[in-house]
Amino acid sequence: MLTVFGSTALDTIRTPTRVLKDVLGGAATFAGISASFFVDTGLIAVVGTDFPKKYRNLLSRYLDLSGFVTQKGKTFRYDGSYDDTLSKRTTNKTELNVLGQFKPIVPEKYRKSEFVYLANNDPDQNSSLIKEFDNVRFSMCDTIEYWIATKRASVIKMIKTVDAVVINDEEAKLLTKEHNLIKCAKKMMSWGAKYVIIKKGEHGSLLFVEDIIFPSVAFSLEDIVDPTGAGDSFAGAMIGYLANKRKTSLSEIKKAVIYGNVLGSFAVEKWGLDGLTKITKKQIEKRVKQYQNMVEF
Amino acid sequence: MLTVFGSTALDTIRTPTRVLKDVLGGAATFAGISASFFVDTGLIAVVGTDFPKKYRNLLSRYLDLSGFVTQKGKTFRYDGSYDDTLSKRTTNKTELNVLGQFKPIVPEKYRKSEFVYLANNDPDQNSSLIKEFDNVRFSMCDTIEYWIATKRASVIKMIKTVDAVVINDEEAKLLTKEHNLIKCAKKMMSWGAKYVIIKKGEHGSLLFVEDIIFPSVAFSLEDIVDPTGAGDSFAGAMIGYLANKRKTSLSEIKKAVIYGNVLGSFAVEKWGLDGLTKITKKQIEKRVKQYQNMVEF
Numbered sequence: 001m002l003t004v005f006g007s008t009a010l011d012t013i014r015t016p017t018r019v020l021k022d023v024l025g026g027a028a029t030f031a032g033i034s035a036s037f038f039v040d041t042g043l044i045a046v047v048g049t050d051f052p053k054k055y056r057n058l059l060s061r062y063l064d065l066s067g068f069v070t071q072k073g074k075t076f077r078y079d080g081s082y083d084d085t086l087s088k089r090t091t092n093k094t095e096l097n098v099l100g101q102f103k104p105i106v107p108e109k110y111r112k113s114e115f116v117y118l119a120n121n122d123p124d125q126n127s128s129l130i131k132e133f134d135n136v137r138f139s140m141c142d143t144i145e146y147w148i149a150t151k152r153a154s155v156i157k158m159i160k161t162v163d164a165v166v167i168n169d170e171e172a173k174l175l176t177k178e179h180n181l182i183k184c185a186k187k188m189m190s191w192g193a194k195y196v197i198i199k200k201g202e203h204g205s206l207l208f209v210e211d212i213i214f215p216s217v218a219f220s221l222e223d224i225v226d227p228t229g230a231g232d233s234f235a236g237a238m239i240g241y242l243a244n245k246r247k248t249s250l251s252e253i254k255k256a257v258i259y260g261n262v263l264g265s266f267a268v269e270k271w272g273l274d275g276l277t278k279i280t281k282k283q284i285e286k287r288v289k290q291y292q293n294m295v296e297f
Numbered sequence: 298m299l300t301v302f303g304s305t306a307l308d309t310i311r312t313p314t315r316v317l318k319d320v321l322g323g324a325a326t327f328a329g330i331s332a333s334f335f336v337d338t339g340l341i342a343v344v345g346t347d348f349p350k351k352y353r354n355l356l357s358r359y360l361d362l363s364g365f366v367t368q369k370g371k372t373f374r375y376d377g378s379y380d381d382t383l384s385k386r387t388t389n390k391t392e393l394n395v396l397g398q399f400k401p402i403v404p405e406k407y408r409k410s411e412f413v414y415l416a417n418n419d420p421d422q423n424s425s426l427i428k429e430f431d432n433v434r435f436s437m438c439d440t441i442e443y444w445i446a447t448k449r450a451s452v453i454k455m456i457k458t459v460d461a462v463v464i465n466d467e468e469a470k471l472l473t474k475e476h477n478l479i480k481c482a483k484k485m486m487s488w489g490a491k492y493v494i495i496k497k498g499e500h501g502s503l504l505f506v507e508d509i510i511f512p513s514v515a516f517s518l519e520d521i522v523d524p525t526g527a528g529d530s531f532a533g534a535m536i537g538y539l540a541n542k543r544k545t546s547l548s549e550i551k552k553a554v555i556y557g558n559v560l561g562s563f564a565v566e567k568w569g570l571d572g573l574t575k576i577t578k579k580q581i582e583k584r585v586k587q588y589q590n591m592v593e594f
Contacts (some may be wrong), residue, residue: 085476179382182519183498202478202513203500213591214516217501220477254594294510295592297551 001229002243003067003110004032004236005044005129006119007076007099007209010051013228014081020226024055025078026140027119030229033276034263035117035240036062039283041111043068044129048075056278066107073098082211082296086227106132115243117235120144123151123158130161132134138248140164140195140232140239140257148175160192166235168199181206182213195242197238197257199231199264207257212252219265219291227269230264233276237263262287299540300407301533302331302341302426303416304373305356310525310569313460317523320433321352322375322571323455324416324439327526328538330573331560332414332537333359334581335401339407341426345372363404372396383524384498403429412540414532417441418457420448427458436544437461437492437536439528440574445472457489458546463532465496478496478503479510494535494554494559496528503552511551516562516588522570527561529576530573534560559584 006028013020015291026046035041043059044067059065079092080222095213104125111134116128126141129164133139137160143155148171153186159165165188169181176187196208200218207214208214238260245252262284267275303325310317325342330548332338341364343447344443348367356362373396376389396461401422408431415423415438423438436459443519445468454473456462462485466478473484482493482505497515504511542549559581564572 043327061389087476100485179384180519180521182517186519200500203497204519205510213517214594215501215517217512217514217593220479220503220510220512222477222483224477251594258594297511297513297548 001040001042001110001113002035002115002240003044003106003113004029004117004119005104005126005131006029006117007120008043008045008047009076009078010282011080011228011272012077012079012092013226014079015086015226016082017225020272020273025204025228025272026076027232029059029120029273030232030267030276031068031117033062033273034233034236034267035217036204037263037281038237038240038259039115039243040064041240042066042107042113043099044104045069045111046071046098048073048102050238051075056164057174058273062236064165066087067110069102071098071102074133080228082227088184089227089253091176091216099221112133114138114186116140117239118142119232119235120147123154127154127158135192138239138242139247140166140235142166142235143171143175145171145174147161149216156191159188164195164197165193166197166218166238168201172198182208186208195253197260199234200226201230204261205234205257209250209253212250215256216261219261219287219295221265221269222262224268227268228272228277230267233267234260234264258288258291259284262291298337298339298406298410298415299332299412299537300339300341300410300430301325301332301416302401302423303328303413303414303418305340305342305344306373306375308352308525308569309374309376309389310523311376312368312383312523313379313381314522315568317569319374320523322356324529325375326356326570327529327564327573328414328416328533330359330570331530331533331564332540334560334578335534335537335556336359336394336412336540338537339363339404341371341401341403341407342366343368343395343401345370345395345431348372355570364402365409366399368395368399375440377525379524383521386524391476394537399589401426408432411435411543412438412536414440414536415459416446416529416532420444420451424451424455424458428514434543435460435536435539437463437532439463439532440468441466442471442473453488456485459490460492461492463494463496463497463535465528469495479505491548492555496531498524498527502531502554502559504550506550509547511554513554513558514592516558516584517591518566521565523572526572527564530564531561532558555585556581559588
């Protein structure tokens with residue numbers, strides 16, 4: 001099985017055409033649901049007593065919730081606005097609420113997880129949580145600007161504790177203080193990451209392992225409505241695919257990246273989580289085939 | 298054979314590490330030399346009496362110069378500065394000089410060219426020059442911000458007169474007033490282009506024909522020294538490859554795009570034209586193979 005540790009949020013998403021208020025979001029929500037198309041996935045996360053029952057029900061349809069905790073107080077809230085191009089997001093407000101004091105506990109049955117995904121949590125928390133798993137074959141983490149700006153040394157330390165780092169291009173540059181993405185990846189590898197996956201949004205991603213680079217395009221889409229959660233869906237699909245195969249050969253990791261691109265493309269086509277929750281495994285496989293045809297030459 | 302019409306320039310290129318002063322450049326120079334690796338290529342361009350003999354000799358090693366005219370006055374000069382990331386260029390000065398009054402003439406022996414590339418010239422000039430060819434199988438044009446800003450209607454008219462438009466992403470958005478690159482391409486196709494190729498620099502390119510999209514990554518490079526001429530080298534290789542094959546099937550056009558990516562990658566690895574002039578056909582074929590291995594999954 002796969003364990004995902006990260007945030008479950010109530011998001012307010014403002015785009016030029018529509019505002020979504022207090023909808024279910026969070027890195028672990030997107031990553032976990034995306035992964036769940038491939039493998040049994042458990043979620044370690046916290047919400048407040050205001051967390052709507054319908055959202056808990058939705059999560060429970062996709063995820064094992066043994067590690068999902070409700071604490072007194074309000075759920076983590078995020079409020080962000082996209083520009084006209086939907087490529088730039090400004091944060092209006094972040095309220096940590098119950099997430100601020102959360103002490104994650106790994107449920108007994110998750111300790112044997114061979115695959116673990118640590119979403120963009122406090123890097124110290126990620127570094128300590130990964131030690132509670134007895135049998136990890138492949139672990140992956142993400143991080144965000146906030147932690148790079150406030151706890152860079154801890155982010156670097158966290159990278160040593162995992163197999164793979166998945167990170168977006170701007171944050172990779174910020175973290176490594178390099179402009180060129182190959183140089184960024186090499187630096188993260190020198191810090192101890194065996195695999196680095198740099199996400200480039202509509203431009204796809206770059207996978208690095210040893211001296212191999214595997215660039216892949218995004219699945220081309222004409223109509224994007226809400227980019228929220230695309231990167232988390234990418235990461236979730238990637239590790240979910242690998243957890244299902246129980247293999248981490250280069251060939252499977254490349255395929256995992258393709259699934260990442262495909263789930264990322266579904267995520268942005270509809271509002272909020274609908275991009276993931278309205279699809280079927282069959283549609284995923286169909287799009288992977290379309291992807292293969294698209295890039296063939 | 299292939300005919301290339303466009304600018305030959307004396308460039309001043311300022312990067313954070315080095316300044317090149319009055320070096321041979323220009324869209325047609327890069328495109329023509331890039332194309333010449335694949336097919337006999339003729340250049341229609343103008344320079345002033347100050348154009349150094351060594352540069353004329355260099356051009357004559359790669360290109361037929363029957364349409365290369367020297368006129369009284371100074372050669373077209375461009376002066377631009379790159380930022381620290383080498384991804385943004387600011388124009389310091391453009392001196393049209395002899396280019397301002399140039400009336401291009403198609404030499405008799407070029408009139409039978411089946412392949413014609415119109416670089417980023419005045420769109421009215423491009424539209425009228427293409428009519429002087431008797432036997433065109435495949436014509437392609439590029440354009441730049443300057444013409445979009447000053448002669449947008451003429452740019453749109455030019456697009457009707459050619460088979461393919463090759464254009465960079467920012468200019469495609471500016472020209473079509475769309476954010477999404479698929480929408481940009483569709484609009485250019487609605488204006489009469491059968492093929493649209495959108496260049497995205499380090500992120501590769503998108504080819505559009507009918508309802509087919511072929512996205513391709515750039516060849517990954519760690520050390521880029523001078524991005525000048527990358528897009529022109531891309532376009533030149535593309536049409537040079539096709540002119541050599543004398544085929545414009547989808548499969549060959551996709552391969553042409555791959556050669557475009559590869560020649561673009563050589564162009565940025567060295568200063569000025571050195572990226573193109575220091576390579577051999579064998580190195581090109583080797584990198585195409587590396588490209589194929591790189592993207593395989």
